[in-house]
Amino acid sequence: MSRNTKINLVLLLVVAALAVLPLALGLGDHKEEPFAGADAQAETAITELDPDYEPWFSPLYEPPSGEIESALFALQAAIGAGVLAYYFGLRRGRRQGEERAMARQEADDAGAVSAAGASGAEGA
Amino acid sequence: MHIAEGFLPPAHAVAWGAASAPFVVHGVRSLTREVREHPESTLLLGASGAFTFVLSALKLPSVTGSCSHPTGTGLGAILFRPPIMAVLGTITLLFQALLLAHGGLTTLGANVFSMAIAGPWAGYAVYKLLRRYDVPLMVAVFSGAFVADLSTYCVTSVQLALAFPDPGSGFLGALGKFGAIFAVTQIPLAVSEGLLTVLVMRLLVQSSKGELTRLGVLLAGKQARTETEAVAR
Numbered sequence: 001m002s003r004n005t006k007i008n009l010v011l012l013l014v015v016a017a018l019a020v021l022p023l024a025l026g027l028g029d030h031k032e033e034p035f036a037g038a039d040a041q042a043e044t045a046i047t048e049l050d051p052d053y054e055p056w057f058s059p060l061y062e063p064p065s066g067e068i069e070s071a072l073f074a075l076q077a078a079i080g081a082g083v084l085a086y087y088f089g090l091r092r093g094r095r096q097g098e099e100r101a102m103a104r105q106e107a108d109d110a111g112a113v114s115a116a117g118a119s120g121a122e123g124a
Numbered sequence: 125m126h127i128a129e130g131f132l133p134p135a136h137a138v139a140w141g142a143a144s145a146p147f148v149v150h151g152v153r154s155l156t157r158e159v160r161e162h163p164e165s166t167l168l169l170g171a172s173g174a175f176t177f178v179l180s181a182l183k184l185p186s187v188t189g190s191c192s193h194p195t196g197t198g199l200g201a202i203l204f205r206p207p208i209m210a211v212l213g214t215i216t217l218l219f220q221a222l223l224l225a226h227g228g229l230t231t232l233g234a235n236v237f238s239m240a241i242a243g244p245w246a247g248y249a250v251y252k253l254l255r256r257y258d259v260p261l262m263v264a265v266f267s268g269a270f271v272a273d274l275s276t277y278c279v280t281s282v283q284l285a286l287a288f289p290d291p292g293s294g295f296l297g298a299l300g301k302f303g304a305i306f307a308v309t310q311i312p313l314a315v316s317e318g319l320l321t322v323l324v325m326r327l328l329v330q331s332s333k334g335e336l337t338r339l340g341v342l343l344a345g346k347q348a349r350t351e352t353e354a355v356a357r
Contacts, residue, residue, distance in 0.1 A: 004330070011323045015316045019184045022312075028189030035185045038192040039125035039226075041305045042284060046131060049288045049298060055130030059225035072224050073181045080177030084324075087171040091331035 125192045125306065126217065126235040127280060129228025136287045141233025144210075147241045151210035158208065165204075168328075168335055172200035173212040175324060179317060180216055180239075186309040194317035195276050198269030199324060201244035202251050203339055213240025238279035247272025261329075261341070262322050269321035273314035277306040 028034025046053060063069035132140070159166055179196030186192060196216075200209040214236050220226040227235050251268030255261070281302035290297030328336060336342040 004326075008323055008326060011319050011326075015319050018312050018316050022185040022187050022189070027187055028185070031189045034189055035191050037125055037183065038190050038305050038309050039128055041190055042125070042302060043128055043131060045301050045305060046284065046288050049290055049301070053133075053288070055128070056134065057130035057228065057230045059129045059221070059228060061222065062225040063223075069224060073183070076219065076224070077178050077181035080174040080179075080181065083170050083174035084178065087167055087174070088327060088331060090167070095331065 125277070125280075126220070126227030126239070127231040127284065129221070129225065130230055131228075132231050132234055132283070132287050134230075136283070137230045137233060139233075140231075140237050140283065144233045144236040144241060147207070147210045148214055148236065151207040151214075154205070154207040155211050158204065162338070165335065165339075168332065169200075169204065169208070169212075172203055172209075173215065175199050175321075176209075176212055176216045177219075179320065180220070184313055184316065186312050188304075188309045190305070190309050192277070192306070192309045192313055194313050194320075195239050195243055195273050196317065196321075197239060197244045197276070198247040198251075198265075198272035198317065199321045201248040201272060202265060202268050202321075202325075203336075203341060206241070206244035206248045209244035210236070210240045213244070216240075234283050235280075238283065239276045242279040243272040243276035246275040262325065265325045266318040266322050270314045270318040273317040274307065274310055277310040278303070281306045 022028070023035070063072055155169070158169070176196035176199075179194040181193070183191045183193045195213075197209050197213050200212050214232075217227055217232060217235050217239060221228050221232055221235075247268040247270075250271045251264045254264035254267055259267075281299055284302045285295050285298035288298055289295045290301065293300075325341075329342065333342060337344050
């Protein structure tokens with residue numbers, strides 16, 4: 001494995017560790033609802049600060065269940081990951097194609113030179 | 125984590141919408157100009173938008189025992205400058221507001237201001253400043269992405285504290301409350317976002333050198349060579 005790949009893998013591992021550690025250390029255990037969304041907590045804080053506040057608009061469409069909601073979040077991530085993968089795949093393919101074309105070009109040039117050399121020798 | 129639908133009083137919602145609109149309009153102009161003048165950048169623009177899509181869909185646990193998600197706006201801001209990120213961030217926020225009931229249409233202006241305007245500009249400023257003092261590219265990229273992520277949620281806290289000041293301790297008291305919910309939760313996630321942005325930037329340096337040089341991320345000439353070599357080693 002190249003040093004480059006290793007560095008990339010370490011970066012991914014650190015990100016994974018940062019996500020897993022709070023769970024592994026049970027940092028949400030003291031909460032009524034461990035690892036709830038920060039936005040839901042903010043809603044609670046708002047109702048504490050201003051008990052009379054009523055949200056004056058509700059979402060036009062609301063996913064009917066937690067499953068549907070997580071499906072839609074997964075869809076969002078999948079679209080993003082798909083486009084990113086397309087980009088890097090295309091770049092890699094193009095670069096390989098260019099390298100191959102360059103190698104062929106060099107081989108052709110070398111062939112033409114040796115052919116020219118051979119005909120030159122014949123003429124002399 | 126954006127401000128939920130209906131959770132900003134109408135006057136605030138309108139004010140933040142009015143504050144955001146010019147940035148988004150200017151961003152749309154920059155984006156169309158970029159695509160017209162450099163059609164080849166469309167792909168990388170798509171990839172930058174895609175990065176925001178992935179990252180803002182990942183709800184991650186944090187040290188505070190609650191969950192939040194990164195923003196992914198630092199990368200696009202560094203590559204294409206913040207105005208373009210205002211558009212890409214708004215698209216992401218619209219998707220989430222319309223399909224996921226995450227964020228909202230009435231709070232779109234405020235959420236666009238924090239995630240698609242303030243965050244990208246803050247991150248870009250830090251990145252540019254560090255680059256001016258010859259800080260290595262990847263350190264500047266990490267710092268830019270970290271600041272873009274964290275400042276987004278600091279702005280969200282300010283927005284909520286302005287709308288809902290604490291009856292006793294006023295704006296500052298409320299800011300402390302919302303800051304504890306959003307900003308503290310966000311610190312480890314901002315580190316993650318910084319690392320992921322560095323990862324993508326490393327892949328870009330390997331695969332898209334020409335593009336990065338045109339965008340001014342890699343400098344043409346000697347400096348570019350040493351930095352690519354540092355990554356390729």
